[in-house]
Amino acid sequence: MKKLLFSVLVFMLFFNCNQTKEDVEVVIEKKEVAYDMYQPSEMANLMNEMYAQNLKVKQEILEGKIPTEFPLDFLKIHTAELSEFKSRNETFQSFSKLFIESEKEIFNTESQIPIEERFNTTINLCISCHQTECTGPITRIQKLLIK
Ligand code: HEC
Numbered sequence: 326m327k328k329l330l331f332s333v334l335v336f337m338l339f340f341n342c343n344q345t346k347e348d349v350e351v352v353i354e355k356k357e358v359a360y361d362m363y364q365p366s367e368m369a370n371l372m373n374e375m376y377a378q379n380l381k382v383k384q385e386i387l388e389g390k391i392p393t394e395f396p397l398d399f400l401k402i403h404t405a406e407l408s409e410f411k412s413r414n415e416t417f418q419s420f421s422k423l424f425i426e427s428e429k430e431i432f433n434t435e436s437q438i439p440i441e442e443r444f445n446t447t448i449n450l451c452i453s454c455h456q457t458e459c460t461g462p463i464t465r466i467q468k469l470l471i472k
Contacts, residue, residue, distance in 0.1 A: 366405075366406055366407055367401075367405040368402075368406060368407045368408070368411075369408065370405075371401050371402060372462075374398060375399060376465070376469070379444075379447070379448065379451075379469055380469060382431065383444065383471060386440055386441060386444055387471070391434065392431065392432060393432055393434060394432060395428065399428055400425065402421045402424070402425065403421055403425075411458065411459075416457050416458075417457075420450065420453065423450055424450045424454060427443070427450050428447050430443045430447070431444055431447055445471055448467075448469045448470050451466050451469075452466055
């Protein structure tokens with residue numbers, strides 16, 4: 326009797342193990358499929374974050390609040406990995422620099438230039454860089470401008 330119970334237990338263990346292994350394989354397969362469909366680059370993720378952040382800043386400006394903290398994450402624009410088919414050429418680098426300087430100015434509480442103007446200058450730099458190599462999101466970015 327003891328022996329039988331033991332073998333039943335072993336059988337169950339074995340069976341369970343097999344099942345989990347299969348489950349894991351299914352999960353892995355699903356993940357690979359998802360990656361094949363769309364894998365945003367580090368830069369694309371950063372861009373979406375910058376979009377959301379600037380939309381927030383725009384709303385704050387419209388509500389009369391003065392945003393004071395430059396989002397340090399934006400500095401990743403100098404290092405974030407691009408999609409495979411794109412490269413970080415000289416034009417890209419000079420636009421990144423101009424953009425970061427301009428974005429920092431939005432948060433410069435001592436500036437004499439109206440904040441709406443500083444904000445729009447920055448968004449126009451997003452657009453200028455996009456005109457050189459990635460025109461797709463331009464209409465979306467234009468919606469950030471304060472009218
Ligand atoms: C220095 C050039 C440059 C600047 C400045 C820049 N972008 Fe981009 N942007 C790019 C490039 C290049 C890509 C494509 C990234 C990739 O596919 O790896 C991109 C992609 C995007 C995308 C699409 C992301 C996706 O999901 O594929 C959005 C949205 C975007 N940028 C918005 C912005 C906004 C908003 C700003 C300003 C706050 C901005 N960009 C500033 C070069 C720039």
